[in-house]
Amino acid sequence: MDGILVLLKPPGMTSHDVVDAVRRLLGERRVGHTGTLDPGAAGILVICIGNATRLIPFMEDCIKGYRAEVWFGRSTDTQDAGGETVAELREFAFTDEDLLAALTVFQGEVEQIPPMVSALKHEGQRLYTLARQGKTVERKPRKVKIFQLEPVGSWRRGEWHYGDTLLFDVVCSKGTYIRTLCQDLGEYLQVPSHMSFLVRTRVGRWSLQDALTLEELAAAADEFDLKTEASSLSNLSVLIPMDVGVEHLPGAVLSKRGAERMRHGSSVPAEYVEKWLEPTDFELMGVAGDPSLTGDLIRIYDNQDRFLGIGRTSRGGAGGILRPVRLLPAESR
Incomplete structure (x- = not known):
């Protein structure tokens, strides 16, 4: 089970309490959030599930x-x-x-x-x-x-x-x-x-209108019996694809050969890029300090539009080289 949830944290719960609640409801151990919210406060808490937790460092700088x-x-x-x-x-x-x-x-x-x-x-x-x-x-x-x-x-x-x-x-x-x-x-x-x-x-592109309560998530878990049939969650609109969380980064679609090289952890010359993708909602990042967290980072897809993970470009565009930074396990693509 891999994806992103936008939850409405109630006052009185810590952010870790919410993470624990999601773990219990979905039967998934790998759960994390992209930014702590005070226990006494309510509001949006962005939750990453499964392999999406590997993308948290690239999502934390959202405004x-x-x-x-x-x-x-x-x-x-x-x-x-x-x-x-x-x-x-x-x-x-x-x-x-x-x-x-x-x-x-x-x-x-x-x-x-x-x-x-x-x-x-x-x-x-x-x-x-x-x-x-x-x-x-x-x-x-x-x-x-x-x-x-x-x-x-x-x-x-x-x-x-x-x-x-x-x-x-x-x-x-x-x-x-x-x-x-x-x-x-x-x-x-x-x-x-x-x-x-x-x-x-608000957290980045997401507002309160996008948020789901824990009660709504629990109802979805009961309806689809997610604890034993985790794949059912992929059919629910509440689960956001992993790459949406990093759409503030530019992207690259690799050829079949380029994708194979990337999957094996090798650098990929820019000639293997079939298409460059523009970043979406970059202004929602509000990068406030470390340009290395965005800079020349790039989201990478194979020639069937499957999200492979995060890479880094050198020299940018034509003539550049793409290097893997954080790739996702094959089963999550």
Whole structure:
């Protein structure tokens, strides 16, 4: 069973909880996700199944979209509503124009200090594990990109005071912490603040309209008895072909001889390319740091349009050479 699922994670579950649930429902051990979502948040979680898990490193840089709420007047040790209060200010006022200025400042490339309640590691331990032990360690600022940051609905109040909240939409690069953005907005306005609500609305090309609930997946598993007849899932529209997850990369269709060379791990001269394919939805990647993750990477197909995996081109186009980077097992093609 190989493919991609776009799931709607409910609040209260960790991303790993969702992965475990999918494993149980589909009877498939090889399941992973392309980006963690906070336990208290809801929204899109992209799940890779079977050999699609081999493609996760090439899917992780997709842009993310969120709808979030920032609460002004109180900050917490977790930067969200579930933490302990660390600062509170009941008497303050700022204007709509002040808020718009703050939103403008945090668009484009910005630096964030990751929160302690994150999945990043420090000396082999997750930061959230250290945070639960009451420990705080130094974290280096990281550059992220915020492509869009806009208030939602009729948001203007004239003046803002203790307990007021702002609902906003944000589109950002991989690695952006929305709880930290909420805290940073408050710091810019010289007011304590925290994130009081979060839903992930978009991952790359996929939006909430594309997402499936775990209950819907369970119903499909029961109907098709997927635990014993895994191939039935390929007939369901919920399972997305593996190569769709890497369509932001250009592609190449190889001749029969070229495909055989590639399958055996050999480099393939560009003369064996029957057709070059344009990338799809490249703007949805929002590549924010490491060009080697996309750069000259390419998705590769044989002459019967079967997806072989990921390769890398040198010198590009005619006269170039294609080298295998991550090929899929023959049974998954």
